[in-house]
Amino acid sequence: MRVAQLGSGTPEIAVVAGIHGDEPCGVRAVERLLDDPPAVERPVKLVVANETALERRVRFVDEDLNRTFPGDPNAKTHEGQLAHRLVEELEGCLTFSMHSTQSHAEPFAIVNGISETAHEVVPQLPVVAMVETSNFSEGRLFSEIRTIEVECGLQGSETAAENADRLTRSFLTAVDALPGDTVGRDLPVFRLTDVICKDRADTYEVFVDNFTEVSAGETFAAADGDVQVAGESFYPILMSPNGYRDVFGYAAEKTDVLTSPPAAD
C-alpha cells in the first residue's frame, strides 16, 4: 500500500485507487496528482491500495479486497491483512474510491446508502447515475469507511483513466479541497434489488444495456445459448457477459432523480 498526502495537517478526505489490481485508471489519476501537486485548501490523503495485485495485473492476490472488509491483522490472506491496514489508514476520512468495469463506459457512482454527503457531493460529479447497494454491501470498503465509489469506465481503457482524473478533480472541488465550482446535474438514483446469477457455461451473452429498463418477458442474457427471461421489469446494473465469475450483474429499481440546487448568485 502506498500512502501520500497533499497539503499539511490531518486529512479528512482521501482518494483511493487500486482496490482491484486490474483497474489501473485510478492509479494514473493519483500519480498525476503527485507528479504535479495542486495547491489544496484542505489536506488530502492519497492511497494506492493493492500494489502487489497491481504489479501482477490481477484483480487480487488471494481474495477480492472489496469483499474482505473490515479485514483482520492476523488474516491468512494478503487482502485480509491489507483491508485491516486500509481501514486504519482511512479512519475518519470521507473516501473517494475509483474502480473500472467491463459493463458500462460512462462513469457512475456507487454508495452504501443515500447519506447527506452522497446527496450533496455525487450530483456534482460527472457521473450518469448513483447506485445504492443497500443489502449488497457486505465486505465492501464502504461497509467500514464513509466512501463514495466511482466506476470510471471500461477496464484498461484510456478513457477510464481520463475520467478518473476528471472525477477526482470534481470530487476534490465538491469537498472544497480544490478551488472553483462544479457543474451540477440531474442524477437518476438506483437501488440494487437482486443478484442476477449465471449458470456455469463456456459462453455468456448479455442482450440489454445497463441503466435501461428491461421489461417483463424480455430476454436479457444467455449461458451457452440458454436464455434468461425477465420475470418482472428491472434495471440492469454492472451487467456484462464475463465481468464476474458467478453472476451477470445486478437488478435494480429506479428510486429517484436528484436535481441539483441552482447555483447561488
Ligand SMILES: [Zn+2]
Ligand atoms: Zn474494482
